[in-house]
Amino acid sequence: MKIIALFVLLSFIGIINAETSEECPLSPVIGNFDVTKYVGQWYEIEKFTSGFERNLICINAIYTPINxxxxxxxxxxxxxxxxxxxxxxxxxxxxxxxxxNHLIVVFKIKMGDLLVERPGKYDVWATDYETYSLVYSCRKDESTNKKVENAFILSRNKTLDSINLANLKKMLSSNGFDVSKLIIAQQDCE
Structure with a gap:
């Protein structure tokens, strides 16, 4: 069984997420997705989320095989x-x-005096493994009947070229995501 899991990005998945009405779009399946090529370091370029990341800049994630x-x-x-x-x-x-390419990411989150495992979806919508990745998650909140979504445009470097950035935004937009909600991530830390 090949390595199957990865990253999150709560940091890239957010404990408190953005809520909007409507249905969640279907995430595309990348049948030949290779998580072994996906591991390593990724930097946030643009995002729509909150949670762990609130008030943070220069956010990046490192994914390392456990088994x-x-x-x-x-x-x-x-x-x-x-x-x-x-x-x-x-x-x-x-x-x-x-x-x-549809992963589950689990983080231990402090809830009062307890540490609680909090799972979240991490669907890789697009990647070339070497330059960019588009990650999206969505779930329906049954209590409010609204969708809770996260979107991350990631890069192996602290920047991403404008052509790839535009293509990833176009993919989000064509699936009903309002790309004007994306926030540019600050990546100028030393």
Whole structure:
């Protein structure tokens, strides 16, 4: 069984997410998605989320194989107000091998005095493994009947060329995502 899991990005998945009405779009299946090529470091370029990342800049994630089934996810960000780096660790896995680009990322989140495992979807919509990745997650909140979504445009470097950026935004837009909600991530930390 090949390595199946990965990253998140709560840092890239957010504990408190953005809510909108409407239905969640179907995530595309990348049948030949290879998580072993996906591991490594990714930088946020643009995003639509909150949670762990609130008030952080220079957010990046490192995905490291744990074994054939799991990947360690570690997200980092710098808090300029506190002048310190924050991080969160978790793990990821692929629950359905027929959809290898649809991962679940799990982070331990402090809820009062308890640490609670909090799973989140991490669907890779597009990647070339070497330059860019588009990650999207969506779930329907049954109590409000609204969709809760996250979107991340990621790069192996702290910047991404305008052609790839435009193509990834076009993919989001063609699936009903309002790209004007994306926030440009600050990546100018040393």
């Amino acid at each position: 054939e089934s799991f990947i360690q996810v570690q997200n980092f960000g710098f808090d300029p107000v506190k002048n310190e780096t924050s991080s969160i660790k978790g793990y990821a896995f692929v629950p359905n091998q027929e959809k290898p």
